[in-house]
Amino acid sequence: MAGTDRKRDLIAEGPAIVLVEPQLGENIGMVARAMANFGLAELRLVNPRDGWPSEKARQAASKADHVIDAAQVFDTLEAAIADLNFVYATTARERDGFKPVAGPVEAGRTLRAKFRAGEKAGILFGRERWGLKNHEVGLADEIVTFPVNPAFASLNIAQAVLLMSYEWMNSGLADLNDTAFSHNDMRPATKAEIFGLFDHLEEALDARGYFRPQDKKPKMVDNLRALFSRRDLHSEEIHVLRGVINSLDRFSRAMPRGSGSPDAGASQPLKDERREG
Known part of the structure; x- marks a missing residue:
């Protein structure tokens, strides 16, 4: 992959990405690739339609094998998030009075604060065609929604995961300046x-x-x-x-x-x- 430095250690920390009843293996693979791009590694699948493991997912992951290999499969959403302390549900629309609503930037900062406090967090993503059901959103602590064109608000699942993964990493760039993005193998000139x-x-x-x-x-x-x-x-x-x-x-x-x-x-x-x- 262009731009990949194989000499660096993989960043693998942060919230779990939970896909509820994902349909296509290719979409799961693209989600894994998006996660790996921004340092996330914990992928949880609830009832993947086409089963698991999936060779199509591995191919679409474009070498994000560490995410694919560690993916966990659950029969129910409740089981998938049982060990988490805090959960965001992603939706394409706000649900008035239902849950606190945050944008992706605010959500990224909140997730970073939870991580620093030692809490386990997760982000729920729904089905490719219609997202999360109301009772599934009800299991989350808060909602995160994206500022998209209201006349064309449809994001595919990999795009949605990419946005949240980016905001997760962006919220912690100060922490990473001494590791992933620094010249830590170079000596300052005298x-x-x-x-x-x-x-x-x-x-x-x-x-x-x-x-x-x-x-x-x-x-x-x-x-x-x-x-x-x-x-x-x-x-x-x-x-x-x-x-x-x-x-x-x-x-x-x-x-x-x-x-x-x-x-x-x-x-x-x-x-x-x-x-x-």
Whole structure:
């Protein structure tokens, strides 16, 4: 899958996703894929119409096998949520006076707070064609509904799960900054490394006549240093940048790598290709 980093540990925590009487294995597989995208792993199925396990579900899951393999099947909704402390029911419409209603952003934050407090939570999703029945919604603590086009409010089950899974992960990005989304395998660059990069770049540009007119060189140097000081560089990134500068020192457009002697190429004066004006 594009963008997947197999070196990272899977994030697998958070609320259970409960599908009530899902019909097609393909839909269950797409739900599993959506869950895996956003760090959810606990899938519970209530009376899947076409039975379980399902090869069609595994194929549609697109390598989210950890979700498919751990899926649990229940005969009743009551059994599927018996061990949970808090449950959301998803609906396409609000049911006035029936249950407290939240949007997906608020629901994601609530679920995150429950998780941090050590409570087990779940989100109910109904059948592909008509969703949850009233008595099934009645088993939940609150309702979550999506702000969709009222003239076309139909979401398929995988879309609905994707929205809630996203809001779950989004609610905890601050917690993940030191794990899944950080450069935790990279060492921040020292000031000495950054100063070395500045000096290396200035020397390379000076040799090519970049700083013209000479009286503007101090300001141009200041601008370059400000550019590379905008963000926190890592040691590995400094190494990459200095490798680029070394390549520019060694090869020119007139004598690129592989066209002749590198030393000869490096000794040739470089054509000033900067645009005037």
